[in-house]
Amino acid sequence: TQLLEQSPQFLSIQEGENLTVYCNSSSVFSSLQWYRQEPGEGPVLLVTVVTGGEVKKLKRLTFQFGDARKDSSLHITAAQPGDTGLYLCAGAASGYSTLTFGKGTMLLVSP
Amino acid sequence: KAGVTQTPRYLIKTRGQQVTLSCSPISGHRSVSWYQQTPGQGLQFLFEYFSETQRNKGNFPGRFSGRQFSNSRSEMNVSTLELGDSALYLCASSLSLAGKAYEQYFGPGTRLTVT
Numbered sequence: 001t002q003l004l005e006q007s008p009q010f011l012s013i014q015e016g017e018n019l020t021v022y023c024n025s026s027s028v029f030s031s032l033q034w035y036r037q038e039p040g041e042g043p044v045l046l047v048t049v050v051t052g053g054e055v056k057k058l059k060r061l062t063f064q065f066g067d068a069r070k071d072s073s074l075h076i077t078a079a080q081p082g083d084t085g086l087y088l089c090a091g092a093a094s095g096y097s098t099l100t101f102g103k104g105t106m107l108l109v110s111p
Numbered sequence: 112k113a114g115v116t117q118t119p120r121y122l123i124k125t126r127g128q129q130v131t132l133s134c135s136p137i138s139g140h141r142s143v144s145w146y147q148q149t150p151g152q153g154l155q156f157l158f159e160y161f162s163e164t165q166r167n168k169g170n171f172p173g174r175f176s177g178r179q180f181s182n183s184r185s186e187m188n189v190s191t192l193e194l195g196d197s198a199l200y201l202c203a204s205s206l207s208l209a210g211k212a213y214e215q216y217f218g219p220g221t222r223l224t225v226t
Binding site (some may be wrong): 035045048086088102 | 115133141144146152153154159161165167178201203206207213215216217218219220
């Protein structure tokens with residue numbers, strides 16, 4: 001059974017601050033995805049990383065896949081209130097057609 | 112392309128009743144997965160359908176069932192509702208082929224409240 005642990009579970013910061021959230025596992029994943037979910041809505045895909053050590057940038061968001069493909073991080077620079085939401089990571093293991101989701105990090109950015 | 116749609120968006124039911132939720136995937140997507148989301152447990156996988164066949168199943172009791180139609184639309188049914196079934200039920204579609212997980216595209220969910 002693949003498990004993904006996300007930390008921290010909850011993060012409350014002021015606008016303009018930087019932050020990093022983590023997604024860790026003891027299992028190897030062939031790819032890892034990050035989603036953001038706003039209250040009352042479904043998760044929206046932000047990015048997919050597939051190569052160990054890969055770094056992808058999406059405006060102020062930087063995603064990194066660990067060299068061993070067991071962990072990932074999401075760094076947000078100069079957070080804005082619009083970044084508020086639940087950030088979920090999801091891993092795809094080789095040979096499986098389903099994703100394993102972490103429980104998420106709830107981010108609250110105050111003006 | 113139109114996104115994933117789910118109906119209804121909100122539902123209130125009484126213990127012991129049954130409920131049917133509907134999901135229409137993105138055009139061309141043949142895989143439909145269902146998830147239950149609660150504050151305590153997070154996103155939990157219910158089942159996945161591909162080409163009208165259940166391909167994967169999560170660890171939920173038999174009260175939870177689903178099906179997929181030839182046009183890839185899917186329904187899930189929960190019988191004999193319990194208070195603990197109150198949750199956001201999410202449907203996701205993907206291009207998933209056998210043995211490979213692709214990105215999931217989620218609908219807005221159905222908020223089920225059991226009283």
